[in-house]
Amino acid sequence: MGPLFEFRDVSLRKQATTVLDHVTVDLPGEGITVVIGASGAGKSSLLRCCNRLEVPTDGVVAFRGVDVATMPPLEHRRRVAMVFQAPTPFPGTVLANLRAVETELSRDVATALLERVGLAPALLDRSADALSGGEAQRMVVARALTTSPEVLLADEATSALDAGATTRLEGLARSLADDGMPVIWVTHDLLQVQRLADHLVVMRLGRVLWCGDAASTDAADAIDLALHGSER
Amino acid sequence: MDENVIGWGGLAASLVFVVVAVVVTGRQQLGLERSILASVARSLVQMAVVGTALVPIVDPDTPLLWSWAWVGAIVVFASVVTARRAPAVPGLIWLALAANALVGGLGLSIIFGLGIFDLEGRTLVPVAGMVIGNSMKAAVVGAARVAESVADHRPEIEAGLALGMTPRAASRRLVRSALRTAISPQVEQTAALGIAFLPGAMTGLILAGVDPLDAVATQLALMYVILASVVIAATTTALGTLARLTTDDARILPLERTA
Numbered sequence: 001m002g003p004l005f006e007f008r009d010v011s012l013r014k015q016a017t018t019v020l021d022h023v024t025v026d027l028p029g030e031g032i033t034v035v036i037g038a039s040g041a042g043k044s045s046l047l048r049c050c051n052r053l054e055v056p057t058d059g060v061v062a063f064r065g066v067d068v069a070t071m072p073p074l075e076h077r078r079r080v081a082m083v084f085q086a087p088t089p090f091p092g093t094v095l096a097n098l099r100a101v102e103t104e105l106s107r108d109v110a111t112a113l114l115e116r117v118g119l120a121p122a123l124l125d126r127s128a129d130a131l132s133g134g135e136a137q138r139m140v141v142a143r144a145l146t147t148s149p150e151v152l153l154a155d156e157a158t159s160a161l162d163a164g165a166t167t168r169l170e171g172l173a174r175s176l177a178d179d180g181m182p183v184i185w186v187t188h189d190l191l192q193v194q195r196l197a198d199h200l201v202v203m204r205l206g207r208v209l210w211c212g213d214a215a216s217t218d219a220a221d222a223i224d225l226a227l228h229g230s231e232r
Numbered sequence: 233m234d235e236n237v238i239g240w241g242g243l244a245a246s247l248v249f250v251v252v253a254v255v256v257t258g259r260q261q262l263g264l265e266r267s268i269l270a271s272v273a274r275s276l277v278q279m280a281v282v283g284t285a286l287v288p289i290v291d292p293d294t295p296l297l298w299s300w301a302w303v304g305a306i307v308v309f310a311s312v313v314t315a316r317r318a319p320a321v322p323g324l325i326w327l328a329l330a331a332n333a334l335v336g337g338l339g340l341s342i343i344f345g346l347g348i349f350d351l352e353g354r355t356l357v358p359v360a361g362m363v364i365g366n367s368m369k370a371a372v373v374g375a376a377r378v379a380e381s382v383a384d385h386r387p388e389i390e391a392g393l394a395l396g397m398t399p400r401a402a403s404r405r406l407v408r409s410a411l412r413t414a415i416s417p418q419v420e421q422t423a424a425l426g427i428a429f430l431p432g433a434m435t436g437l438i439l440a441g442v443d444p445l446d447a448v449a450t451q452l453a454l455m456y457v458i459l460a461s462v463v464i465a466a467t468t469t470a471l472g473t474l475a476r477l478t479t480d481d482a483r484i485l486p487l488e489r490t491a
Contacts, residue, residue, distance in 0.1 A: 053390060
C-alpha cells in the first residue's frame with residue numbers, strides 16, 4: 001500500500017516566518033501516525049496542509065498519489081476529516097450538527113454515529129452547547145465522520161480535555177484506526193506517543209527530524225532532541 | 233415660507249442648547265466638553281461650506297450635471313468612510329463603491345421614476361444624501377462586523393471549512409448576525425415612524441407649508457426606499473467582505489483578532 005500523504009520538499013512561509021522548511025515525508029495509510037514536536041515545530045501546519053486549510057509556498061502535498069492542489073478543495077476536505085484543539089460545536093442540537101454538511105442524514109445513521117463515538121443516542125436532541133468538553137469533542141468526531149472520510153486528522157484534539165475525556169478520545173482514535181480508518185494525530189505529549197503511536201513523525205523548527213516505526217529504538221532519541229534539544 | 237427660516241439669529245440662539253450639553257456633561261465629569269465644542273465647530277464649518285457650495289448647484293439655471301457630480305462625490309465619500317472602518321479587508325473601497333452606486337442608482341430611479349419628486353438639483357442632492365447616507369451607515373456596520381467575526385470566530389469557520397462547507401455556509405451564522413445588527417436600526421426607525429420619530433423630510437415639508445398628509449406620503453415613500461437601500465447595501469457589503477476575506481480555494485486570509 002502506498003503512502004496516504006506524500007510531502008515533497010514542502011515549505012510554508014508566513015510573512016517573515018518559515019513554518020515548514022523543505023519537509024519531505026510520507027504519512028502511511030493505516031494505523032495511528034503521531035506527529036510530535038514542541039510548540040512552533042510546524043506540526044499543526046503540516047496537518048492543515050493535508051486538509052488544504054494551508055497551501056504550501058513551495059513543494060507538493062499529494063493525497064493517494066494525487067497533488068492536493070489539483071483537487072477541488074471542498075471535495076478533498078470531505079475525504080480528509082479534521083478535528084481541532086478546542087471542540088467546535090455549531091449552534092443548535094447535536095442532530096443539527098451532524099446534519100451540518102449531510103443535510104439529509106437520517107436519524108438512524110446519526111444515532112449509529114453517536115454510538116460509534118461512544119455517545120448516548122439520547123443526546124441527539126440536546127443542544128450541542130450543553131455537552132461537556134469531552135462529549136463535544138466526540139460529537140465533533142461524529143460530525144466529521146458524516147462525510148465518510150478516508151482519514152481523520154486530529155490537531156492536539158485532547159489539549160482542552162480532562163484525563164478521563166482524553167482517555168476516551170484516544171480509545172476512539174484507536175478503535176477507528178483498527179477498523180481501517182488511518183488517524184494522523186498531532187501532539188506535544190510524550191506519554192500520548194507511547195499510548196497511541198504506530199508510526200511517528202518527529203518535527204522541530206519546521207523540519208522533520210525523524211519518521212518511522214514508533215517501536216524503533218531510534219525514535220526516543222529523535223523525540224528527546226525535538227522536545228528538549230538546543231536551539232538551531 | 234420665509235417666516236419658517238430661522239436665520240443666523242435663530243441659529244445663534246440654538247447654540248444655547250450646546251451650552252446646556254456642555255454644562256451637563258461637565259457636571260457628570262464625562263470629559264466630553266471639548267469634543268462637543270469641537271464637533272459643533274466642525275459641523276458649523278462643514279455645513280457652511282456645503283450650504284454655500286449647494287447654492288449654485290441647486291440653482292434651477294445650473295445644469296443638472298453638477299448635481300449628479302455632487303451625487304458622485306457623496307458615493308465616493310461614503311465608500312471611503314466604509315473602507316476606513318474595516319481596513320483589514322482588501323479592496324473594500326471598490327466593493328463599497330459598487331454597493332453605494334447600486335443603492336444610489338436603484339433608490340434614485342425609484343424616487344424620480346415614480347415621480348415622488350421632480351428631478352431637479354434641489355431634490356436630487358438631498359434625496360441622494362438621505363438614501364446613500366443611511367445605506368452607508370448599514371454598510372459600515374455590515375463590513376466591520378463581518379471582518380471582526382471572521383477574525384474572532386476563525387476556529388468555528390475553519391471547523392466548517394474542514395468539513396467541506398463553502399466559506400459562505402461555514403460563516404452563515406456570523407454573517408446573519410452582522411446583517412441583523414446592520415439592518416435592525418433602520419427597521420426600528422421605520423416601525424417608530426410618526427410616533428417616536430418624526431423624520432427630517434416630513435418635518436421640513438410641513439415647516440415649509442406643505443399639507444401634512446402630502447408630507448407624510450412623501451416621507452413614507454422615502455423611508456421605504458431607504459429601508460430597501462439599507463438592506464441591499466448591508467447585504468452586498470457583508471457578503472462582499474466575506475468573499476474578500478476568503479480565497480478561491482475556500483481558505484480564510486490571515487487576520488488579527490479584534491478581541
